[in-house]
Amino acid sequence: MSRAENRLEITRAIQETARRHLAEVGPAALSLRAIAREVGMVSSAVYRYFPSRDDLLTALIVEAYDEIGAAVEAADAGVRRRSDLAERFTAVCHAVHDWARANPHEYALLYGSPVPGYAAPETTIPSAARVPGTLLRIAEESERAAQELGAPTRAVSAREHRALGGVRPALDVDLSDERLVRWLMAWKTLFGHTSMELYGHMHRGILDYDAHFSQVIAQLAADLGLSS
Incomplete structure (x- = not known):
C-alpha cells in the first residue's frame, strides 16, 4: 500500500469513527483524543490528519x-x-x-x-x-x-x-x-x-x-x- 493510500485509509477510519461518536455524544462533545483511542492511534498522531476538532467537523459536514x-x-x-x-x-x-x-x-x-x-x-x-x-x-x-x-x-x-x-x-x-x-x-x-x-x-x-x-x-x- 502506498503512503497516499495508507493516509486515505486512516482518514476514512477517523471519519467513520467520528460519525459513530457524533451519534453518541453530539458534535459539541466530539473529541479527537477519544476518536484516536478507538482507531488505535496515539492522540498526537490524529492531529496530522485533522489539526483540530473544527477541521474534523468540517470534513464531516462536507461529507x-x-x-x-x-x-x-x-x-x-x-x-x-x-x-x-x-x-x-x-x-x-x-x-x-x-x-x-x-x-x-x-x-x-x-x-x-x-x-x-x-x-x-x-x-x-x-x-x-x-x-x-x-x-x-x-x-x-x-x-x-x-x-x-x-x-x-x-x-x-x-x-x-x-x-x-x-x-x-x-x-x-x-x-x-x-x-x-x-x-x-x-x-x-x-x-x-x-x-x-x-x-x-x-x-x-x-x-x-x-x-x-x-x-x-x-x-x-x-x-x-x-x-x-
Whole structure:
C-alpha cells in the first residue's frame, strides 16, 4: 500500500469513527483524543490528519452535504420524463426526507442547532449548495415553461425584492420575484417539516408520517404551479 493510500485509509477510519461518536455524544462533545483511542492511534498522531476538532467537523459536514446532495441529484436524474417537473420535485423532496431518516445525526449536524464555537468555512459552500441548486434548476425550468404559480400569489414589495439579491447570482434565468419567494418557501417547508418529524415535534399528532409528508409535498408542488 502506498503512503497516499495508507493516509486515505486512516482518514476514512477517523471519519467513520467520528460519525459513530457524533451519534453518541453530539458534535459539541466530539473529541479527537477519544476518536484516536478507538482507531488505535496515539492522540498526537490524529492531529496530522485533522489539526483540530473544527477541521474534523468540517470534513464531516462536507461529507454529509455531499451525501445528501448526491441522493437528491440521483433522484432528480432518475425521473424518466424530464419535462414532468412535479415528478422531479417530488422525487427530490422524498430523497431529502429519506436521507434524513437514514442519517438523523448527520442531518442534525447540517440543519440542527449550531455547534458552539464552530463557524463553517467557505469550503463547505459548494457541497451545501447541491440540494438548493437542484431545487432551483427545477424552478428555472418551470419559469422557462411559463407554468403559472398556484393562486393566490401576493405581490412582492420593493424591500423583499432587495432582500432576494443574495440568491439571484446563483440563478441561470431571471426568476420572477413571486416565483423565487414561492420556491424559497417550499425549500424551507421541506426542511422544516423534516426537522419537526425527526425531532419528535409531531409525535402522536401525525399518525402516519409517510402519508402526511406525501400530502405536504403534493400541496407544495401545486403551490409552485408544477403540472404533472
